[in-house]
Amino acid sequence: MKENGQKRAGGQGGKRPRQAARPQAGPRRRQERRQEGNVAANGLPQCPVARQCGACQHVNQPYDQQLAAKDERVAQLFSQVAGPEALRSILGMRDPYAYRNKVMSPFAPGAPRKAAPGKRGGGKRPSRPASPQRDILCGMYAAGTHRIIDTGECLIENAQAKQVIRTVRSLMLKFGIPPYDEDRGTGFMRHAVVRVGHTTGEVLVTLVTNGQQFPGAKSFCRELVRRCPFITTVVQNINERQTNVVLGQREQVLYGPGFILDKLCGLSFRISSQSFYQVNSVQTEVLYRQAIELAGFTGAEHAIDAYCGTGTIGLVAASMGAAQVTGVDCVESSIRDARQNARHNGVDNARFAVADAGAFMRDMAAQAAAAGRAGTDEEGRPLVLLMDPPRAGSTEEFLRAAVQLAPERIAYISCNPETQVRDLGFLKQFGYGVRTVQPVDMFPHTDHIETIALIECM
Ligand SMILES: C[S@@+](CC[C@H](N)C(=O)[O-])C[C@H]1O[C@@H](n2cnc3c(N)ncnc32)[C@H](O)[C@@H]1O
Known part of the structure; x- marks a missing residue:
């Protein structure tokens, strides 16, 4: 049994005891939720905005039922490419609440504000900026819309991050900073994005603004950190485009080092505002350990980490048995962070490249073919492919090159089993069969399923 209860009694692949995966929030947390008034008669925390928000489709359903439904869905989807003996039961969380380490909120103009009594005309000039005429909305977009609903009591978001969002909103009112109006392209504060280092407790706040000039930025930050002393760094990201993309390209650090650190599987990782970092740290550790275990490193292999972020x-593979690692991702800042992370952790057997993963694999395959080798690198080390593509899955170019490179094993991690099954079907034509499918619940209460498939040449 793992520390956080993800692995169930009875081992992998066995029938899952119904009770084992129930959320086991401690008595103090249950008490807090009861005080928040969010607990139903059956003892389950209830989300007051579940219907309007739509992000957590199953939040008011018992967690063990959610897990059972995900197992069924995986069995259905993978029946096309894997036998039932390959399927393991999903690894759930012990406490499936407040798991999101990244919390984001847009800001928008709300209803007109009532003037406070005694503050109407005629008095002394205010010593600070006039309060905005309208209220400021923050929270989450209702599913499929740009209507903001107040998700102040969200059950899956980190509570400190949520507190920061609300503090930014109240400081905007205090400092007279207008929220962005996306219809008109006017206003200043567009979004706040808060990331929390799960193990370090470090907190990065990114304030996304419509313009560079941030009058009173220093006082704003000072007051923000005074009210939320756990904040370790604040970054201003400038996004002046009329777009749904949250972050712009330019940034300046307003407070602290401009990044936070977090620990995963014994290594320390640097997270900046633009880097991809899994949002559920507890389950990321489970996911990575499972993937590395399935990949079966013995100390001799060369791991290709495709779509490496x-x-x-x-x-983690380099620290757990891979002799050499080659990572590839198309985002330059991610690769900068990857190199920095390698240095910072004293890992000297990993190199990283900025490239399209398909093109990179095609070049690798061409070099291997020219040298007349398959399945090994230039030093004769067996190849093992780790791949973790975005929701759209991989590409035919990538998969064809993977087949040509002929790795011993492929550990394919996916946040979208539908595209994963499509890709596995493609690999099957070339003799690669699915040995094991291990689902991990990275996103409790939602429809999302994360799966690791171990594929081998049969
Ligand atoms: C699901 S994330 C996985 C990141 C990383 N493995 C992790 O666990 O943090 C997918 C990654 O694929 C990268 N990506 C998307 N399309 C790509 C492409 N065509 N070539 C290379 N990388 C790509 C993204 O930048 C992102 O970092």
Whole structure:
């Protein structure tokens, strides 16, 4: 049994005891939720805005039922490419609440504000900026819309991060900073994005603004940190485009070092505002350990970490038995972070490249073919492919090159089992069969399923 209860009694692949995966929030947390008034008669925390928000489709359903439904869905989807003996039961969380380490909120003009009594005309000039005429909305977009609903009591978001969002809103009112109006392209504060280092407690706040000039930025930050002393760094990100993309390209650090650190599987990772970092840290550790275990490193292999982001899986593999790691991702800042992460952790057997993963694999395959080798690198080390593509899955170019490179094993991590099954079907035509499918619940209360498939040449 794992520390946080993800692995169930009875081992992998066995029938899951119904009770084992129930949320086991401690008595103090249950008490807090009761005080928040969010607990139903059956003892389950209830989300007051579940219907309007739509992000957590199953939040008011018992967690063990959610897990059972995900197992069924995986069995259905993978029946096309894997036998039932390959399927393991999903690894759930012991406490499936407040798991999101990244919390984001847009700001928008709300209803007109009533003037406070005694503050109407004629008095002394205010010593600070006039309060905005309208209220400020923050929270989450209702599913499929740009209507903001107040998700102050969200059950899956980190509570400190939520507190920061609300503090930014109240400071905007205090400092007279207008929220962005997306219809008109006017106003200043567009979003706040808060990231929390799960193990370090470090907190990065990114304030996304419509313009660079941030009058009173120093006082704003000072007051923000005074009210939320756990904040370790604040960054201003400038986004002047009329777009749904949250972050712009330019940034300046307003407070602290401009990044936070977090620990995963014994290594330390640097997270900046633009880096991809999994949002559920507890389950990321479970996911990575499972993927590395399935990949079966013995100390001799060369791991290709395709779609590597900031190099997290590859660096963990390097510290857990891979002799050499080559990571590739198309985002330059992610690769910068990956190299920095390797240095910072003293890992010297990993190198990283900025490239399209398909093109990179095609070049690798061409070099291997020219040298007349398959399944090994230039030093004769067996190849193992770790791949973790975005929701759209991989590409035919990538998969064809993977087949040509002929790795011993492929550990394919996916946040979208539908595209994963499509890709596995493609690999099957070339003799690669699915040995094991391990689902991990990275997003409790939602429809999302994360799966690791171990694929081998049969
Ligand atoms: C699901 S994330 C996985 C990141 C990383 N493995 C992790 O666990 O943090 C997918 C990654 O694929 C990268 N990506 C998307 N399309 C790509 C492409 N065509 N070539 C290379 N990388 C790509 C994204 O930048 C992102 O970092």
